[in-house]
Structure formats: C-alpha cells, structure tokens
Amino acid sequence: MANLKEYFELSVEQSREGPSIQPGGISGSAKRGTERKLENQSFKEKYEAIIEVEKGLNTKKKIAEESGPTDVVQKRQTAEYTHRRRDHEGKGKIYAEQLGVSSTEFDCSGGWLERFKNRHGLCMKKINGEANSVDKTDAAYTMWQCRLKTILETYAADDIFKADETAIFYRALPEKTLEFKSIACHGGKASKKRLSVMVCANMSGTEKLPLLIIGKSLKPRCFRIIHHLPTTCRANKKAWMTPHVFTEWLSTLDEKMFRKRRKIAMIVDNCPAYPDVSDLKAIRFVILPPNTTSITQPMDQGVIKNLKIHYRKRVVSKINA
Structure with missing residues (x-):
C-alpha cells in the first residue's frame, strides 16, 4: 500500500x-x-x-x-440535439399538413415529440415471444380454460406441478466482457455441447423437484469419484428427452407421491416425448393444448430464464476464482 x-x-x-x-x-x-x-x-x-x-x-x-465534459463534448452534444430538434420539427409540420391542421393551431417546437410520448405513455419496446400467434378463439384453448378452472378448484397450489424441458450449453462462455475501447473484442467458435434439463416445480413455488439432467454419458469422467449428485441423471446418444426417460421419471415421482399419500396434478407441454402415461396412482396427468405454450406455459414466464442466469453466474465465478 x-x-x-x-x-x-x-x-x-x-x-x-x-x-x-x-x-x-x-x-x-x-x-x-x-x-x-x-x-x-x-x-x-x-x-x-x-x-x-x-x-x-x-x-x-x-x-x-x-x-x-469539456467544451468539445458539450459543443458536439449541442450540435446533435439541434439536428435532432430540426428533424422533429420538420416531421411535425408534415404530419400537421396531412391532418389538415394549420400552423397557427399547431406550433411545432423541438420537444413536441417527447412531450407527446410522455403524455400518452408511449415508449420503445422490444418485440419478443409468440403470444400473438395464439388463437384464443380456438375450441382447444377455450376447453383448456375450463379444464384449468377445474384443476384449480380440485387441487391446492402446493399440489399443482408444472414440468418443462430446456437446453443448457454448459461449455458456452458469456458473450460480453470488459475490454479497453481501443482493442477489438473477438471470440472463438461457441461450443455447441448441450444438456437437456427437465425443470419442475409446484404452483406456489414452495417445492422444486430435483432437476432431470440428460447428457450423452451416464458416468462422465469428471464425476468418477462422486457417488451422489443432487440431480437425476440419464443419458442417450443425442442428449434428448425421450418417451422412455420421461415415463421412468414420472413413474418414479408417482411412487414417491403415493408413499406420501399426496394427490397432485402434473401439467406438461403437448410434445411427442411426453406420452400419456397410464396406471398413475397419485398423479393426474394433464397435457397443454398445442400451439399455446407461449401464454399457458408457467415455466416460460421467467422460471427457466432465472435458472440459466444463476447457472451462468456460477460458471463465471468458477472461471474467475
């Protein structure tokens, strides 16, 4: 020091x-x-x-x-503001002429656009998701709404579970980093090695089931001295969810709930990898209608995203340690 x-x-x-x-x-x-x-x-x-x-x-x-800032920056900012203000004034006059408003009724100033946006609550947003593609007048969607009401009336929030599958590129590094302005920031080819992860939790958020991890190797070399993991691990050649893996996972969960004398509802997507499993003793198996997961899928409302954020944070912490 x-x-x-x-x-x-x-x-x-x-x-x-x-x-x-x-x-x-x-x-x-x-x-x-x-x-x-x-x-x-x-x-x-x-x-x-x-x-x-x-x-x-x-x-x-x-x-x-x-x-x-110095005078140089202030002059540059003033010039940019002046140019932007003149552009807005010109656009305002064009719109006024098209609407038949005379110049005496509408005095176009430099900040009219910003005040108009603030007055009417307008802002810039990024378009994401596929919610607009869902046909809410479809018979399947209407039937699902009625079915959902029945489920909510029959089961408590702690007994309504939702499962969904996602992919984690576990060797992909973050795309952003700190670097000097004068140095070009380039990276190598991103790794495409992935794991399929089944995420499942109840409606109240009080119970999160262990993650179901599907990889290409059932016993990786890095885990050769580890005898117990806090997750359920399965493997196949493509690291994908298969009907066999899903049926095994759901049957195991059914036995667990049956021993606890619990009755639960399990909601999953309309996916070929999720077959309609029969002979369940403690689970009511519910499948979402097709092409509606963007608005009916609870796990897509930030649960999976939050999981990936925490995972990426731990990966970066391990690298920097």
Whole structure:
C-alpha cells in the first residue's frame, strides 16, 4: 500500500512539472492543446473515486457530473440535439399538413415529440415471444380454460406441478466482457455441447423437484469419484428427452407421491416425448393444448430464464476464482 501511495505522489509531481517521458507526465501533444473528451484526473484521484464508490460514499453518476465534459463534448452534444430538434420539427409540420391542421393551431417546437410520448405513455419496446400467434378463439384453448378452472378448484397450489424441458450449453462462455475501447473484442467458435434439463416445480413455488439432467454419458469422467449428485441423471446418444426417460421419471415421482399419500396434478407441454402415461396412482396427468405454450406455459414466464442466469453466474465465478 505504501508503494502505491508513493507511485501516486510521484505521478502528481510529474504532472505538475510538465512534459515528460516518465509515467504520469503530460505528453507534448496534450500540452499543445490536443482536444480531450474529459478532464484528466491523476491516478490518486481515480483511485480515491473507486474507493468512494465501493464504500458507498459516492456514486458513479455524481463523479461523472463533477468531472464534467469539456467544451468539445458539450459543443458536439449541442450540435446533435439541434439536428435532432430540426428533424422533429420538420416531421411535425408534415404530419400537421396531412391532418389538415394549420400552423397557427399547431406550433411545432423541438420537444413536441417527447412531450407527446410522455403524455400518452408511449415508449420503445422490444418485440419478443409468440403470444400473438395464439388463437384464443380456438375450441382447444377455450376447453383448456375450463379444464384449468377445474384443476384449480380440485387441487391446492402446493399440489399443482408444472414440468418443462430446456437446453443448457454448459461449455458456452458469456458473450460480453470488459475490454479497453481501443482493442477489438473477438471470440472463438461457441461450443455447441448441450444438456437437456427437465425443470419442475409446484404452483406456489414452495417445492422444486430435483432437476432431470440428460447428457450423452451416464458416468462422465469428471464425476468418477462422486457417488451422489443432487440431480437425476440419464443419458442417450443425442442428449434428448425421450418417451422412455420421461415415463421412468414420472413413474418414479408417482411412487414417491403415493408413499406420501399426496394427490397432485402434473401439467406438461403437448410434445411427442411426453406420452400419456397410464396406471398413475397419485398423479393426474394433464397435457397443454398445442400451439399455446407461449401464454399457458408457467415455466416460460421467467422460471427457466432465472435458472440459466444463476447457472451462468456460477460458471463465471468458477472461471474467475
């Protein structure tokens, strides 16, 4: 720590002396008035700012406001704002003419578009999901709504389970990283090695069943000294869910619930890998109608996404450890 303080003090002294080829000195181009985006801060000031943020004594936004951009950045921002304002004014006049509104009734200012959006609650959103493709007037969807009401009336929230399958590319690294602005950031070919994972939990969220992991090897070499895993593992050549694997998993769960004297409802997608299993003693097997999973699938409402976020976080923590 003492060496670090001495380095900071040396950097401050050299910056006061003027041009120097030593670390911390001001280059000749900077002294001649080269335009910079932000005011230069010494190493000591930067270090103190980082410590303040980590201790919660200050925020990055306040530090940025205190540093402030130079006149060059302010002029550039002003020019961009002026150009954008003129473009909005021109568009506003065109719309007014098309609607038959005279210029005396509509005074188009630079911020009319932003005020219009705020007044009517308009904002930019990303289009995702396939909910609009579901035909809610279809007989199968209407029948499912009636069936769902019966299930909710018959079973408690703790006894309604939903299972869904997803894929995890366990060797794929994150697509984002920290890097210097001047360095191009390129990566290699992403790994396509995957595992199929069956996620199952009850409606209230109080009970999460162990994950069913399907890989290509039943006993990987990395687990040769491990005798117990907190998951159920199965394997086949393509690491896919198959009717045999699903039937075995559901039958095992049925025996478990029967021993506990519980009656539950198990809801799954309309998928060829999920056959209609008979002779279940404690499970009522329910299949969702086809082409409706985007709005009827509870696991697609953020449960699987949250699982993958936590998994990726642990992978990165292991890499950086």
